[in-house]
Amino acid sequence: MTSRKDTILKAAKRTAKQAHAAASKRGSKSRSRVGVEPHRHCSVCWKPISLESEPSICGDENCQEMFERREKSRKRFSFLMYFGIAIFVGLLALQIFMGASG
Numbered sequence: 001m002t003s004r005k006d007t008i009l010k011a012a013k014r015t016a017k018q019a020h021a022a023a024s025k026r027g028s029k030s031r032s033r034v035g036v037e038p039h040r041h042c043s044v045c046w047k048p049i050s051l052e053s054e055p056s057i058c059g060d061e062n063c064q065e066m067f068e069r070r071e072k073s074r075k076r077f078s079f080l081m082y083f084g085i086a087i088f089v090g091l092l093a094l095q096i097f098m099g100a101s102g
Contacts, residue, residue: 045063055071
């Protein structure tokens with residue numbers, strides 16, 4: 001009769017051997033895929049496009065419109081964030097100045 005400790009040890013060794021075999025089998029496969037050219041994807045519809053296309057959208061009219069809307073929204077958000085921070089810093093400086101002179 002084998003002890004519980006021996007049973008667990010045998011199971012652990014068997015699992016380790018299986019994991020090692022699976023890892024070596026995976027490692028022997030080629031890492032590069034033949035036939036897939038380097039590319040990027042349209043940021044709207046995720047179709048493959050060339051690496052040189054700038055902005056990263058395909059030629060579809062819907063994708064161009066959506067990209068322009070997103071870009072406009074992103075610019076507006078960035079402006080409002082910086083404007084809000086500037087107002088906060090300005091009010092903080094005003095409060096410090098008024099407190100120091102009073």
